[in-house]
Amino acid sequence: MAKRIDVSGLTAYYGSHKAIEDISMTVEPRSVTAFIGPSGCGKSTFLRTLNRMHEVTPGGRVEGKVLLDDENLYASGVDPVAVRRTVGMVFQRPNPFPTMSIYDNVAAGLRLNGNYKKSQLNDIVEKSLRGANLWNEVKDRLNKPGSGLSGGQQQRLCIARAIAVEPDVLLMDEPCSALDPISTLAIEDLIGELKERFTIVIVTHNMQQAARVSDRTAFFNLAAVGQPGKLIEIDETERIFSNPSVQATEDYISGRFG
Amino acid sequence: MMSQTIQDRRRPAAVQRVNHLSHARLPRWAQPAIAVASIAAGCGIGLAAGWHSKVQWGLLAAMIFVLASFVITTRVEGARQAKDRVATSVIWVSFILAIVPLLSLSWVTISKGIEVLDPYFLTHSMNGVLDAAPGGGLYHALLGTIEQVALAALIAAPIGLLTAIYLVEYGGGTLAKAITFFVDVMTGIPSIVAGLFILATWNLMLGFGPSGFAGSLALAILMMPVVVRSTEEMLKLVPNELREASLALGVPKWRTILKVVLPTAIGGITTGVMLAVARITGETAPVLLLVFGTKLINPNPFEGAQASLPLYVYEQYAVGTDASIARAWAGALVLIAFVMLLNLVARGIARWKAPKTGR
Amino acid sequence: MATTAHSEVPPPKGPAIETTKTKNKVRPGDRVFLGLSRGSGITLLVIMAAIAAFLTYRAALAISKDEGNFFTTFEWNPAGDPPVFGIAVLAFGTVVSSIIAMVIAVPVAVGIALFISHYAPRKLAAPLAYVVDLLAAVPSIIYGLWGAIFLVPYLGGLNKWLDQYMGWTYIFDKSSPGVARNLFTVGILLAIMILPIITNVTREVFLQVPRMHEEAALALGATRWEVIRMSVLPFGRSGIISASMLGLGRALGETMAVAVVLSPSFLISGHLLDPGGGTFAQNIAAKFNEADEFGRDALIASGLVLFVITLLVNGAARMIIARRKEYSGANA
Numbered sequence: 001m002a003k004r005i006d007v008s009g010l011t012a013y014y015g016s017h018k019a020i021e022d023i024s025m026t027v028e029p030r031s032v033t034a035f036i037g038p039s040g041c042g043k044s045t046f047l048r049t050l051n052r053m054h055e056v057t058p059g060g061r062v063e064g065k066v067l068l069d070d071e072n073l074y075a076s077g078v079d080p081v082a083v084r085r086t087v088g089m090v091f092q093r094p095n096p097f098p099t100m101s102i103y104d105n106v107a108a109g110l111r112l113n114g115n116y117k118k119s120q121l122n123d124i125v126e127k128s129l130r131g132a133n134l135w136n137e138v139k140d141r142l143n144k145p146g147s148g149l150s151g152g153q154q155q156r157l158c159i160a161r162a163i164a165v166e167p168d169v170l171l172m173d174e175p176c177s178a179l180d181p182i183s184t185l186a187i188e189d190l191i192g193e194l195k196e197r198f199t200i201v202i203v204t205h206n207m208q209q210a211a212r213v214s215d216r217t218a219f220f221n222l223a224a225v226g227q228p229g230k231l232i233e234i235d236e237t238e239r240i241f242s243n244p245s246v247q248a249t250e251d252y253i254s255g256r257f258g
Numbered sequence: 259m260m261s262q263t264i265q266d267r268r269r270p271a272a273v274q275r276v277n278h279l280s281h282a283r284l285p286r287w288a289q290p291a292i293a294v295a296s297i298a299a300g301c302g303i304g305l306a307a308g309w310h311s312k313v314q315w316g317l318l319a320a321m322i323f324v325l326a327s328f329v330i331t332t333r334v335e336g337a338r339q340a341k342d343r344v345a346t347s348v349i350w351v352s353f354i355l356a357i358v359p360l361l362s363l364s365w366v367t368i369s370k371g372i373e374v375l376d377p378y379f380l381t382h383s384m385n386g387v388l389d390a391a392p393g394g395g396l397y398h399a400l401l402g403t404i405e406q407v408a409l410a411a412l413i414a415a416p417i418g419l420l421t422a423i424y425l426v427e428y429g430g431g432t433l434a435k436a437i438t439f440f441v442d443v444m445t446g447i448p449s450i451v452a453g454l455f456i457l458a459t460w461n462l463m464l465g466f467g468p469s470g471f472a473g474s475l476a477l478a479i480l481m482m483p484v485v486v487r488s489t490e491e492m493l494k495l496v497p498n499e500l501r502e503a504s505l506a507l508g509v510p511k512w513r514t515i516l517k518v519v520l521p522t523a524i525g526g527i528t529t530g531v532m533l534a535v536a537r538i539t540g541e542t543a544p545v546l547l548l549v550f551g552t553k554l555i556n557p558n559p560f561e562g563a564q565a566s567l568p569l570y571v572y573e574q575y576a577v578g579t580d581a582s583i584a585r586a587w588a589g590a591l592v593l594i595a596f597v598m599l600l601n602l603v604a605r606g607i608a609r610w611k612a613p614k615t616g617r
Numbered sequence: 618m619a620t621t622a623h624s625e626v627p628p629p630k631g632p633a634i635e636t637t638k639t640k641n642k643v644r645p646g647d648r649v650f651l652g653l654s655r656g657s658g659i660t661l662l663v664i665m666a667a668i669a670a671f672l673t674y675r676a677a678l679a680i681s682k683d684e685g686n687f688f689t690t691f692e693w694n695p696a697g698d699p700p701v702f703g704i705a706v707l708a709f710g711t712v713v714s715s716i717i718a719m720v721i722a723v724p725v726a727v728g729i730a731l732f733i734s735h736y737a738p739r740k741l742a743a744p745l746a747y748v749v750d751l752l753a754a755v756p757s758i759i760y761g762l763w764g765a766i767f768l769v770p771y772l773g774g775l776n777k778w779l780d781q782y783m784g785w786t787y788i789f790d791k792s793s794p795g796v797a798r799n800l801f802t803v804g805i806l807l808a809i810m811i812l813p814i815i816t817n818v819t820r821e822v823f824l825q826v827p828r829m830h831e832e833a834a835l836a837l838g839a840t841r842w843e844v845i846r847m848s849v850l851p852f853g854r855s856g857i858i859s860a861s862m863l864g865l866g867r868a869l870g871e872t873m874a875v876a877v878v879l880s881p882s883f884l885i886s887g888h889l890l891d892p893g894g895g896t897f898a899q900n901i902a903a904k905f906n907e908a909d910e911f912g913r914d915a916l917i918a919s920g921l922v923l924f925v926i927t928l929l930v931n932g933a934a935r936m937i938i939a940r941r942k943e944y945s946g947a948n949a
Contacts (some may be wrong), residue, residue: 058739068279077280085838086279095829099851108847111839112338112899158833165837296829313775338840345842349736352728359809360752363763420657428651440665446931447668447924448870450898454920458671462848462910479668482661512650533754540756543872546902569757572873575762590759605747614898 002029002199003069003168005050005254010064011228012042012049014057019045021228023064025218027169032191032200034210034237037220042229043203046220047171050201051087052080068168085113088198091235092174096146096161101140105157109165112131114157124164125200133190137195152183159190172202176209188213207253211241219249282334289343292330296323316358320351360410371591376586380592383565384553390579397591398555399570403596406470406549406566407539410477416533418485425486426493427515452479453544461548468550470559473566476544481534488530492523525611532604536597538615542568567593676918679911687918693883693904695915702915704922709885710800710894711923714875715868717804717889718811723861724814725808731845733816734823746820753813756778761877764806765798769878772797772805776890791890798880801889803896806874811864818863822856823849855938862934866927872898897923 005027012020020042027033035043048054049062051071066073094103106125110116116124125142129135134156138149146157155175162170172191176184191213194200198225204210210217218234233246244250251257300319309315324347331340374392382395421441425434456483460466505516520527531536545551550563551573567589574586680687682700690703733745773796780791830848839847850857875896881903882893895903901916908916 051836053832053836056832071279073279075280077283079280079283081838081840082279082281083838084836089832089836091829091832091836093829095827095833097830097833097847097851108834112837112839112843161833161837284630309774309778313771314778338843342842345845347734349728349732352725353732353737356725356729356809356812359768360813361761362767363755363809364752366763367759368870415659417657420654421661424651424654424658426652433655437661441663442926442935443931444661444665446866446927448866448872448898448927450670450870450872450901451924451927454901454917455668457913458675458917459667462675462913463671479664481788482664486661510647515650536754540754540758542756542758543898543902546873547905568756568873571758571762572877575765575872575877579874584941586762590762593756594759597754597756598751601751614872 002197004029004067005169005199005201006067007050008063008065008067009138010046010062010066011051012045012054012063013059013061013062015059020049020220021230023230023231025234026214027199027201029199030195030197031215032128032195032202032213033234034214034217035201035203035220036205036207036210036217037229037232038222038252039205040225040229041220041222043218043220044173045229046088046231047173047201047203050169050171051089052083053089055080085109085165086167087169087171088162089171090155090158090162090173090175093178093214094151094158096149096154096157098145098147100146102138102145102146102149102157105146106160106164108161108226113165117232128160128164129157131163131194132156133193134160135187150183151181155183155187156178156190159187159194163194169199169201172200174203174205177205184209207241211237217241219244219246219252221248221252264423279393281336284331284334288330289327292326293323296320296326316355320355324348324351339479367590367594370584370587371594372588374588375591379585379588383555385555387553389577389582391548392581392584394585396565396567396570396585396592396611399553399565399567399589400592401555401557402470402549402559402564403539405557406474406477406545406564407535408479409471409559410538411531411535413474413478414481414534415485418482418531418534419489419527420572421482422486422489422493423515425490427511427519441483441486444479445487447480448543449476449480449541450543450547452476453547454501455479456544457547468563469561470549470556470564470566473545473549473564474559476548477538477541480541480544481538484534484537488533489523489527492526492530493519496522496528525607529604529608532600532607536600536604539569539597539600540593542572545569546572567596634823672921672924675914676921678930679914679918682911683915691883691885693900693915695912696909700911700915704897704919706883706885707895707900708922709897710803710879711869711898711926711929713889713894714800714803714807714896715865717801718807719861719865720870721808722812722815722864723857726812726860726864727857729812729816730819730823731849732877733820735841735845735849746817749816749820751814753817755808755813757871758873758877760806760810763872764802764809764874764878768806769797769802772802776801780890788887788889790888792888793891795880795892797890798878798892799890800879800894803879804889805876806878807868807871808811810874811867814867815860815864819853819857819858822853822860826852858937859934862930862937865930869927869930870898870923871896872902875899876902909946 007026008024010020010023011018023046025153035047037043045054047249050066050073054060054062062074068086072078095249097108100108101127106128107121110121126135129138134153136155137153146154149157155178159175176187181189188209191200191202195215202210214237217237217240219232219240220229221232222229230232232248233240233244235245240249241253244253297319299322300315303318304312306317324344327347328340328344331343335343379395380400381397383398384394384396387394421437425437428434453476454474456479460472460475461468466472500518500522502513504518505511509517545566546569549566549569551569552563552565556562556564571586571589571593574582574589641710647858667696679695682749683702684699685692685701685703687703689705690701691706693706694700695702729749733749737745776791776797776799783789784791808891826849830852831844834844834847876899879895880892880900881895881899883895886893897919904912904916
């Protein structure tokens with residue numbers, strides 16, 4: 001049930017510091033949108049405003065609107081817990097629950113949200129692990145701790161955990177930055193499969209990765225250190241990388257800064 | 259609705275979905291309102307049933323509060339939110355219930371202690387003061403405590419410090435492992451057992467009488483493991499690059515330790531030693547066994563019974579007259595002030611030195 | 618390393634190294650320093666060994682002349698003819714009061730630690746942590762004084778109430794009148810005393826929970842309580858256990874607070890609200906003054922038992938922590 005995201009006039013703060021300013025964009029359903037830009041430009045902050053994780057950080061505060069199809073995530077009366085349930089997230093460093101088994105890690109989100117029979121849980125866990133291309137590697141040790149897997153496997157486990165609850169959107173915050181090239185490739189392939197079912201937004205430092213996996217790319221930049229980050233442009237990935245409309249984008253992509 | 263690519267053909271694995279981002283929620287004023295109502299109900303019932311102890315009123319109010327917020331939240335917001343709400347309530351309630359006795363303790367000590375406390379009290383002993391009569395002071399006890407604690411620190415601090423240096427800078431072998439293990443064991447020794455040990459050796463076997471120094475020995479035993487632990491932590495924080503840089507210049511190891519490692523960690527080490535001193539200052543049990551207590555000023559810690567602050571508090575309480583209990587409170591206040599001063603200064607040093615040792 | 622080759626070369630003009638006396642004697646300096654620090658370590662070991670040896674020796678002297686059974690006798694009369702003394706009452710009182718203290722203090726301390734680390738408004742959290750830190754340093758005699766003068770009368774009402782409504786549980790049946798100088802009060806006072814200690818250690822562990830584990834739970838749509846249950850408590854479990862054991866060690870060995878609050882007697886009674894009972898440490902403090910040398914040996918024997926109990930508690934804590942570590946998987 002992939003959904004469209006419509007952001008308008010979004011500004012986010014850390015305490016009194018303005019981290020990103022006045023961002024508006026549309027993210028198409030069943031596509032991969034990549035956020036690129038120099039360090040500190042606020043792309044991760046922006047990503048975290050899309051499932052209301054930004055306000056978890058002390059002093060975090062958001063102004064503006066984020067529409068998920070037609071519902072505003074920041075309308076009064078909206079429960080952030082329900083938002084995060086619908087908008088899943090995968091983090092920079094793989095973070096499976098260290099005290100839980102592989103199985104329990106995948107089932108964690110489901111157990112929070114309802115009563116499932118054992119057989120139903122088994123089905124969903126298998127389906128999610130297959131969906132994350134991890135099933136064949138772990139099917140014989142589902143009861144072993146998730147922390148015993150390799151980094152790449154752990155990250156796919158986290159993806160399985162996120163998709164097990166069937167979110168509408170999947171946010172990925174530099175999911176490959178802590179992984180080796182082979183694991184990175186596995187995750188990139190996986191992203192290609194997942195976009196058939198989910199709206200995917202991925203933050204990446206790696207421009208080749210953005211070019212390989214994404215349909216659309218958004219470029220963020222900041223005027224100077226201490227200034228808020230801004231969205232410079234968003235367009236088809238191909239255009240951004242071949243013929244961007246803004247000079248700063250071209251400078252960044254051709255490696256002139258950042 | 260759901261995309262079909264990997265979607266199973268098997269039927270049951272559908273995920274139960276919540277389709278609303280928003281649901282009914284209690285207004286913000288609900289929680290305080292429930293709290294006020296619960297307190298009212300607790301006091302009302304307590305009054306009606308004629309319970310004397312306010313403790314019971316409070317407990318009842320707390321129980322009503324937790325129960326009411328659970329029922330109301332379940333009704334309005336659902337079971338998960340209710341559980342969350344109850345957890346929040348229980349945690350708040352446990353905090354408030356726990357803070358009450360601790361606040362009471364501080365308040366009572368200060369308000370009662372201040373009644374008798376004046377310069378005369380600080381500068382005079384109990385010499386010739388009758389138990390039931392007001393007057394007298396704790397100069398002798400203050401003096402005794404300072405001497406005993408200083409002696410204990412003189413014994414324990416160097417041994418503890420050097421042991422920690424051995425463990426961190428030269429450690430790794432079997433001896434270091436044994437020392438680490440026994441320092442752990444030593445941390446758990448009850449203070450009265452340390453007192454008994456000195457009693458068994460110094461007094462019973464070697465035949466010495468009670469003295470401030472005997473108390474210092476027991477206090478030193480209690481202080482050593484604390485100093486070792488905290489110093490060890492601080493030395494471990496000193497980055498290895500510093501040691502290597504110094505050794506690479508051809509500076510011998512012991513000078514590296516004295517001139518590079520210790521100065522870097524000195525703030526933290528001082529804090530640790532002072533906190534250990536603060537801890538032993540309040541120890542009563544070994545002092546009771548070994549120092550014995552006296553009403554007179556005895557400036558010599560090596561000869562004859564001495565007084566000490568915690569012991570003074572205990573003795574004045576045990577006498578049980580109004581005047582002596584007032585003195586006990588004043589003694590308690592002086593003792594607390596002394597210990598807190600040590601704590602505050604120690605923490606101040608830690609904070610002041612922190613930026614230099616950090617990183 | 619080529620230290621010998623350098624030993625004649627003057628040190629680089631660093632102003633920090635100003636003493637010239639030891640410059641040429643590098644190796645002796647090292648040897649002396651190593652000897653000093655190793656000697657200190659060995660001193661510690663010797664002290665520990667001496668404590669065990671001397672306590673055992675004096676205890677053996679006393680127990681060999683004990684005409685009662687040291688472990689089962691309900692009496693403490695080493696000055697009698699024949700001398701009869703046993704630790705049964707003391708063991709019972711020590712264990713019961715410590716259990717009461719733990720049952721109350723551990724959950725409340727975990728609650729306060731969670732409050733400071735996850736619930737309190739941020740501006741309140743830091744000063745609160747500081748205050749709890751300071752409270753842990755309050756000397757036990759002051760807790761005792763406060764307990765005897767304030768807590769005992771206060772708990773009188775609670776005792777009456779418990780007797781009236783919970784008397785059927787046997788343990789809350791108050792069969793003899795008198796003020797609340799009983800094991801129940803001692804347990805509560807010990808709980809209040811060890812609360813700051815357990816809270817401090819637990820709070821520090823909670824603050825070390827990696828942010829990413831909490832965010833993992835949050836991103837799955839967990840409520841605050843669910844985050845705590847999924848990531849904070851599992852991570853902090855061994856910390857809670859070791860903090861509790863630290864508190865238990867304090868409660869078992871606490872002397873003055875118990876001595877001041879309890880009105881002791883050599884009886885074992887399941888009625889916790891009846892005055893009476895005793896603990897190892899309290900008994901030593903109370904009987905010490907009028908004891909002759911043999912009486913002191915008898916007290917030392919009881920102190921040895923206390924020492925062994927605290928050793929076992931500490932050892933158990935360490936084992937639990939060590940085993941926990943293997944499971945938690947060091948992937949933080």
